Amino acid sequence: MTSSSNSQWRLAARPVGAPKPSDWRFVEEPAASPADGQFVVENLFLSLDPAMRGWLGEAKSYMPPVAVGDVMRAVGAGRVIESRNAAFPVGAHVTGVFGVQRLAVSDGRGASIVDPSLAPLPVWLGALGLPGLTAYFGLFDVGRMAAGECVVVSGAAGAVGSVVGQIAKARGARVVGIAGGAAKCAWLRELGFDATIDYKAPGVKLKHALREACPEGIDVYFDNVGGDTLDAALAVLARHARVIVCGAISQYNNAGPIRGPANYLSLLVNRASMTGFVVLDYAARYAEGIAALAGWYASGALKTRETTITGLSEFPRALDALFAGENIGKMILAL
Amino acid sequence: MTSSSNSQWRLAARPVGAPKPSDWRFVEEPAASPADGQFVVENLFLSLDPAMRGWLGEAKSYMPPVAVGDVMRAVGAGRVIESRNAAFPVGAHVTGVFGVQRLAVSDGRGASIVDPSLAPLPVWLGALGLPGLTAYFGLFDVGRMAAGECVVVSGAAGAVGSVVGQIAKARGARVVGIAGGAAKCAWLRELGFDATIDYKAPGVKLKHALREACPEGIDVYFDNVGGDTLDAALAVLARHARVIVCGAISQYNNAGPIRGPANYLSLLVNRASMTGFVVLDYAARYAEGIAALAGWYASGALKTRETTITGLSEFPRALDALFAGENIGKMILAL
Numbered sequence: 262m263t264s265s266s267n268s269q270w271r272l273a274a275r276p277v278g279a280p281k282p283s284d285w286r287f288v289e290e291p292a293a294s295p296a297d298g299q300f301v302v303e304n305l306f307l308s309l310d311p312a313m314r315g316w317l318g319e320a321k322s323y324m325p326p327v328a329v330g331d332v333m334r335a336v337g338a339g340r341v342i343e344s345r346n347a348a349f350p351v352g353a354h355v356t357g358v359f360g361v362q363r364l365a366v367s368d369g370r371g372a373s374i375v376d377p378s379l380a381p382l383p384v385w386l387g388a389l390g391l392p393g394l395t396a397y398f399g400l401f402d403v404g405r406m407a408a409g410e411c412v413v414v415s416g417a418a419g420a421v422g423s424v425v426g427q428i429a430k431a432r433g434a435r436v437v438g439i440a441g442g443a444a445k446c447a448w449l450r451e452l453g454f455d456a457t458i459d460y461k462a463p464g465v466k467l468k469h470a471l472r473e474a475c476p477e478g479i480d481v482y483f484d485n486v487g488g489d490t491l492d493a494a495l496a497v498l499a500r501h502a503r504v505i506v507c508g509a510i511s512q513y514n515n516a517g518p519i520r521g522p523a524n525y526l527s528l529l530v531n532r533a534s535m536t537g538f539v540v541l542d543y544a545a546r547y548a549e550g551i552a553a554l555a556g557w558y559a560s561g562a563l564k565t566r567e568t569t570i571t572g573l574s575e576f577p578r579a580l581d582a583l584f585a586g587e588n589i590g591k592m593i594l595a596l
Numbered sequence: 597m598t599s600s601s602n603s604q605w606r607l608a609a610r611p612v613g614a615p616k617p618s619d620w621r622f623v624e625e626p627a628a629s630p631a632d633g634q635f636v637v638e639n640l641f642l643s644l645d646p647a648m649r650g651w652l653g654e655a656k657s658y659m660p661p662v663a664v665g666d667v668m669r670a671v672g673a674g675r676v677i678e679s680r681n682a683a684f685p686v687g688a689h690v691t692g693v694f695g696v697q698r699l700a701v702s703d704g705r706g707a708s709i710v711d712p713s714l715a716p717l718p719v720w721l722g723a724l725g726l727p728g729l730t731a732y733f734g735l736f737d738v739g740r741m742a743a744g745e746c747v748v749v750s751g752a753a754g755a756v757g758s759v760v761g762q763i764a765k766a767r768g769a770r771v772v773g774i775a776g777g778a779a780k781c782a783w784l785r786e787l788g789f790d791a792t793i794d795y796k797a798p799g800v801k802l803k804h805a806l807r808e809a810c811p812e813g814i815d816v817y818f819d820n821v822g823g824d825t826l827d828a829a830l831a832v833l834a835r836h837a838r839v840i841v842c843g844a845i846s847q848y849n850n851a852g853p854i855r856g857p858a859n860y861l862s863l864l865v866n867r868a869s870m871t872g873f874v875v876l877d878y879a880a881r882y883a884e885g886i887a888a889l890a891g892w893y894a895s896g897a898l899k900t901r902e903t904t905i906t907g908l909s910e911f912p913r914a915l916d917a918l919f920a921g922e923n924i925g926k927m928i929l930a931l
Binding site: 321322323487492506507508509512518519520521522523524525526527528529530531532533534535536537538539542 | 656657658822827841842843844847853854855856857858859860861862863864865866867868869870871872873874877
């Protein structure tokens with residue numbers, strides 16, 4: 262592999278249920294040259310995100326689907342290796358929607374220069390990237406979290422959830438994290454979570470565990486997983502609770518319909534709300550969010566961790582691992 | 597039956613699924629005398645409300661359950677026939693939570709004097725009572741409806757739904773009503789609804805019908821019924837839509853779990869919210885609501901209709917009829 266050839270993962274077929282190897286195609290093609298105003302990025306790290314599953318479907322969502330035959334969409338972090346765009350000089354470190362490939366040609370739209378001396382590149386894909394911004398705007402804007410409230414987050418040991426919990430603590434909430442496995446829960450306690458619930462532990466009844474952890478009910482529930490977890494949280498809402506619908510990783514690989522939350526009438530009894538959001542709507546305020554997150558990161562209030570799988574060829578396996586919940590912290594593919 | 601004896605419906609057992617005759621007990625007992633500060637109301641009309649089903653369950657809700665053995669809770673309208681409370685003199689017409697019985701003793705808490713020359717007593721139980729206030733605060737406060745928006749209401753020919761549609765029109769919305777049966781839909785068109793969907797008509801696909809009626813999506817969905825109807829509406833939300841969870845009459849008689857809305861992730865894609873409320877929280881603003889509703893009623897912008905069943909003995913049948921959707925407009929039991 263030289264810089265004149267480019268390795269890529271392309272979508273071969275729309276997956277039904279969990280993606281299969283035959284849904285992907287690994288191709289090697291000549292590297293494109295940048296036109297005027299463009300530059301070439303060598304991806305060093307790719308972000309693996311639950312949202313990727315949504316991009317593989319046919320349904321209209323908040324982004325167009327990845328077309329069959331196209332390079333798989335992904336956010337990457339890398340280095341500019343060739344440039345005809347003065348704003349992105351050779352040697353600069355950048356993040357952007359660069360795709361699951363070694364080399365990407367960009368005109369700079371949606372790309373940002375990042376400073377690896379402030380934080381390593383993978384952190385710019387996690388706590389200081391879209392996952393961190395998702396946590397920030399979801400919790401404070403959509404969820405209107407106030408100090409002293411009881412915040413519960415599912416997928417708590419993931420890229421978004423681990424930031425939600427830490428910045429909720431930083432702003433004075435009591436924080437309960439739901440995660441699968443003792444290792445994840447141990448990490449959450451290190452991060453300062455007030456309580457953790459290992460939903461995979463034998464005999465755990467999520468609803469009872471939540472009632473114990475939140476004796477006065479949940480004020481803010483930040484949902485990354487959907488399914489049974491969402492239902493359990495709905496059953497334990499406090500009055501005027503806010504449920505933030507960030508994702509539903511437990512449901513994305515369903516071949517059949519999504520399971521709806523049977524306890525949604527708890528919204529009525531508790532005068533509560535359930536609100537969806539898409540972080541891209543906050544683009545005009547990213548600087549505000551990054552500044553706050555970078556401050557917490559610098560002070561040590563916001564800690565990060567990555568689970569890294571190495572090699573572009575490993576992309577399909579890394580995506581499977583993400584949906585199997587094998588990551589602690591941000592799931593990264595290192596090239 | 598003289599005024600010294602009182603007929604009552606008491607709860608005999610907690611219903612499982614739809615209430616059965618054996619869940620009720622009709623009793624005749626001596627009429628109570630008012631103590632100092634109390635008065636006696638002779639109920640002339642009783643309001644039959646979907647919420648009644650919730651009061652029969654054991655579960656904590658926004659009101660305590662009716663205890664087994666107690667007189668069934670109901671809002672009534674009647675006349676003061678004996679009084680030791682100067683604020684409620686003999687001959688006054690009053691509404692309040694008087695119970696499913698001929699005579700009620702009240703201390704005036706939650707009771708209001710109403711003027712039958714402004715509107716007949718049954719209207720004070722419907723459009724100018726809690727159902728009207730539920731429509732008003734749900735639509736404008738919880739739903740933040742704006743002129744020009746597309747409003748969809750389910751249970752549109754019911755006591756709440758028919759007010760929702762008319763006051764939404766009065767404030768400049770385009771209004772689509774979902775109801776079961778041609779007669780209900782014909783009435784809604786008389787009321788000025790822009791479109792109606794008869795979900796019981798052969799071959800009707802609710803989602804497709806909603807897409808046709810709301811080509812740019814639903815901005816405000818006022819849900820009284822839950823189930824399939826809620827799911828269809830979620831599939832057709834416009835961006836930033838507000839779903840108001842007022843009730844779920846399709847689900848209240850389920851012996852098993854409530855069916856959750858499988859399409860709830862539409863909240864995410866469309867940056868939409870789903871919010872529950874309880875009208876009792878707006879007690880401090882009832883006067884504001886009543887004033888607005890009475891204005892529309894006086895001007896003819898808000899029309900009302902009742903389905904009346906006569907005879908206290910008919911209470912169980914009237915409640916069944918309400919859940920079977922036999923009423924057009926407000927369901928009333930006339931004594």
